Amino acid sequence: MVDFRLEKFNNSVKKIIGDYLSKEFYNEGSTIISILNVDTSKDFSFCKILVSIFTTEENSELIIDDLNKKRTLFQNRLTKKIRTSRIPKIRFEYDKSFEFQKQIDDLISEISPDKKNI
Numbered sequence: 001m002v003d004f005r006l007e008k009f010n011n012s013v014k015k016i017i018g019d020y021l022s023k024e025f026y027n028e029g030s031t032i033i034s035i036l037n038v039d040t041s042k043d044f045s046f047c048k049i050l051v052s053i054f055t056t057e058e059n060s061e062l063i064i065d066d067l068n069k070k071r072t073l074f075q076n077r078l079t080k081k082i083r084t085s086r087i088p089k090i091r092f093e094y095d096k097s098f099e100f101q102k103q104i105d106d107l108i109s110e111i112s113p114d115k116k117n118i
Contacts, residue, residue, distance in 0.1 A: 003042065006040060006042065009040055009044070009082070009084070010038040010039070010040055011038075012081075012082055013038045013040070013047060013049070013078060013082075014035050014037075014038045014049075016077060016078060016081050016082070017035060017038075017049060017074055017077070017078070017090075018034070018035045020074065020077050021033050021035070025067075025070075030055060030056050031053065031054070031055040031056075031063065032053070032054040032055070033051050033052075033053050033054075033063070033067075034051065034052050034054075035049055035050070035051055036050045036051065036052055036095050036097075037049075037050040037095070038050075040088055041088065043086075044084070044086045044087075044088050045086070045088055045089065046088050046089050046091065047088035047089065047090050047091070048091050048093055049090060049091070049092050049093070050093055050094075050095040051064070051067070051092055051093070051094060051095060052094075052095050053094065060094050061094065064092050064093065064094045067092040068091065068092050071089075071090045071091070071092070074090050075087055075089070075090055078090075
């Protein structure tokens with residue numbers, strides 16, 4: 001059964017943290033961070049935020065470490081924007097599904113026949 005309160009909370013977190021990331025952090029133009037999914041535990045004690053990172057300069061893992069070090073700033077932002085009795089502890093994680101999809105596409109393009117010869 002879908003918990004609509006939890007789903008609404010996750011969407012709010014996604015919007016608030018996404019806006020804060022785009023305006024306050026890594027907005028130099030060479031790094032783009034987008035939030036793909038927010039997963040909050042049912043008791044609102046933990047919140048896992050999956051992000052994808054498009055960068056030309058820094059390692060993605062360093063950016064994730066930096067975000068996790070500054071997570072209290074994000075929690076404080078949530079406290080100001082969302083009225084709830086409990087703000088969860090945030091943890092950022094890098095979503096590697098884009099890289100995995102690219103590897104699969106590259107493998108398929110290697111083994112697929114050239115359409116010009118058909």
